[in-house]
Amino acid sequence: MATSEHVIMQNEALVALALIAALELGRTVYAEGTAEKDLESAKLVQILHSLLADERSAPEIKYNSMVLICALMGSVLKSLHKEVQDLAFLDVVSKLRSHENKSVAQQASLTEQRLTVES
Numbered sequence: 001m002a003t004s005e006h007v008i009m010q011n012e013a014l015v016a017l018a019l020i021a022a023l024e025l026g027r028t029v030y031a032e033g034t035a036e037k038d039l040e041s042a043k044l045v046q047i048l049h050s051l052l053a054d055e056r057s058a059p060e061i062k063y064n065s066m067v068l069i070c071a072l073m074g075s076v077l078k079s080l081h082k083e084v085q086d087l088a089f090l091d092v093v094s095k096l097r098s099h100e101n102k103s104v105a106q107q108a109s110l111t112e113q114r115l116t117v118e119s
Contacts, residue, residue, distance in 0.1 A: 007058045010051070014064035017044070021071035036077045045072075045083040052092045059101040066093065066104075066111040073118045081118060090115045 039045075051057050051065045069089060072080050093115060096108035 007061060011060050011064055014061065014068055018064060018068040018071045021068060021075055036079060039077070039080060045080060045087060049087045049089060049092065052089070052096065059099070059104045062096060062099070062104050063107050066096070066107045070111055070114045073114050084115070085119055090119070
């Protein structure tokens with residue numbers, strides 16, 4: 001759903017994934033890393049990167065993508081942390097600090113701080 005052409009479906013997927021990441025992934029690793037493997041095989045980190053880099057992405061998509069990145073970085077899923085660092089999210093997020101939407105700009109600052117601490 002995060003790659004849907006419909007903004008509302010993208011947004012719903014991002015919100016759901018952020019909730020799952022914040023509530024569950026920080027506490028436990030599912031049976032033998034299943035959640036981590038599922039997220040990796042879904043190419044979640046690459047999708048988030050492209051949503052943030054795409055100038056056509058709606059502000060709420062950018063905002064919720066950054067919320068999800070922060071939730072993933074707060075989880076115990078180290079391979080996803082590495083993917084985030086390898087894809088240079090810091091560069092993409094830094095550019096969003098000057099976004100015209102104040103919520104996006106504020107979340108970009110918070111996300112940038114989180115990424116800096118985690119690297």
